[in-house]
Amino acid sequence: MEMEHIVQQLEQTLGISLRLKTLNEQEYGELAKALAASQDDAVSIGGSQGKRSTQSKAKSPQFQHGQARSMTLTAAGAYDNEALGEIWIPIQMQKPGIVIAAARGDLTVSEIRLIELWLSTLRGASSLNAKSGSKAEEERSAQQLGAWLKECLEAGEQVAELPEELPIRSSLSADMVPFLLLNESEHAPAPSYKALQRLLRSYFDGDIVLVPLHEKEWLILAEQQLLVGIVDDKEELTAEGEQDSLALFCMGLYELISTEWVGDFHISAIPSVNALHALPQAVNMLRETMTIGRTFQVKEHIHLSTGLHLERLVYSIPEYQRNLFLREYAAGHTDLFEDSETLSTLESFFELDCNVSETAKHLYIHRNTLLYRLDKIKQETGLDVRSFSDAVLVKITLLLYKVTKRK
Template sequence: MVEMEHIVQKLEQTLGTSLGLKTLNAQEAAWLKESMTASQRHGNRIGHHNVEEALGSIFRGERETSRKERTHAGAYEYEALNEVWIPVNRQDPVRVIVADRNVLTESEIGLITLLLSSIHETSPGIVSKSSVKVEDERRAQQLGSWLKERLQAGELLAELPDELLLRSSLTEEMVPFLLINESEHAPTPSYKALQRLLKSYFDGDIILVPLLDKEWIILANQELLDGITTDDKEDTPAEGDQDLLSLFCMGLYELVSTEWVGDFHISAIPAVNALHALPQTVGMLRETMTIGRTFQVKEHIHLSTGLHLERLVYSIPEHQRNQFLREYAAGHTDLFEDSETLSTLESFFELDCNVSETAKHLYIHRNTLLYRLDKIKQETGLDVRSFSDAVLVKITLLLYKVTKRK
């Protein structure tokens, strides 16, 4: 594969001139496109220089010193930076070869332009694909910076401004995911590698936006998820959207954690309008991640649709949580320190207080489970087989978790 970085290095060695490779911002790209259009109208081209003339002038050591004698066909002087830009791909002028405006001669510009044309003819699409990948990352970083600024300012309902380059790629119904890697020593996946992996899993284009270090937001069109979960819907028609989203996140987590070693976590919420209040969406994803990791310590996938009661408990002020524990659970919180009791209660509540199903899930005899529940009743005075008592124990358990984590 032809890499532009390698080509620029070879050109530097051949010409004995300092060159660079630059990705333009939106304002610079707009100026370059306008300049290219104007040069085409006025016929300012270097086409009358053939390859032999360009090479001959270079190796004879001829250098034009007067700018008035030079024809910048294929190159454009950006006076604000005192630079000369040569578009890598004239069809998509986002990346340019850059040099000091007084360094390159007309013949050298001709050689570079002819070389780039030759590359496009012999390897169509290679350079443009590389340019597109770089542009994708630059646009994602631009959106990520805007989101961080809005979140820091507390502007959660801010709408995307028109100047954001990724705005045209967002739709009114996209499913957002938040991916975090908390490994201290494991290497962070590069943007390109992560984007490539996600596209292969979603089987289509997705929006990957870097936020904080080792934190990314993923936006996928609802149609991509519908296509992937079609088989799941046919096999399990009774499952709801939460279950399908959970299955999808499980596959995504397994893919990422298998590809890279690390402690990854994923949070997700139902489809949102990505054009409006995107900062609020990021805030909800982060909150879901925090709440999920507070109450579901061993889990790596956290869905907002399965954390309603936990979200309510988390919103209670700390002093009120402590007061509740003192009044209703005084002397009983030690019960939650016992791993066997804790796993029994969590499984019992997760399975809708069904004794038989809980015993099967824990791989214990039904009488063993009843013995454990009776022991909890003796120590707390609360029978979790009773609805009102079960609610009280459940809330106490959640309050204990969030207070302990704090």
């Protein structure tokens, strides 16, 4: 609402003459001095707060204080300019200054306070609208970035500099950690952009960039320093390295999201990237990491690029070569993987670096029971997984089996 219209409404409501006044240099200086002086020396208005006569608007005695200064603060919060015979109610204190001006004696204390209350309400509404508009603009900027990323990936442009005209560019930097969040729930509705952004900011304890890619797929970009302090044991975290740090961070993020929204969520993450020059490549790698992780680690919901090196290599082998290997070099071996007990034994054995004792503890079985299972595998395949070369062959066969059967 424009201030001229507000002044007109006030005139109609109060039945007096008001005007919107832009102060000149001298007037602004006097108002600034009065503002400074009023912090220590406010002048009381007096006791009369009654309504003025509708027939005669004589000069109100509460403004006749006779002070030496040419402008003073009244008890109602307005400024009394004796030289001009006006009462000023500030609207904008920044230079040049804008006030609502009325003749001295035309306003009572109650009416001044009523005007100030109205102005305060309007400022609050304006501030609320500004915040709402800012959030809407932020979401539009994120959508523009998502559309640009989609165009780049469809065109095969993975290394592309972020256009200068994208407003969100100012929120990105050359060192950001990217995450990909995927919601696969068919029946549960996807969380709204605002709700998800609010939840993520509470977890990251700072501003993040949330970019919608598809209906239930989001890119999250966070400054690397925001990841610090999420995990309590920082000394242990430093010793374990960046991969474990990222894994622990993703675990907390997954637990938060899965608690807040019911559904099947997956998170993939890669080390920090240059968000200004290589963002399409980062999104492509996040998606590839998500696909590879879900192919080879079907029970996991968190997938890190740093822990899938061999899986990534196997996934890159053309399909016909995978099938050829399984037919010619692993004929009959893949039947082992149909047995859930044998499959879990091999996965745990490889995960624990072929350590018999640790694998037995992990599977809650006796060491001799594990040795029996490994001997059984050797009898059926001729491959002893306690031997490095045979273990490599069985591991690769297992990965090829997974990517072939679950593609």
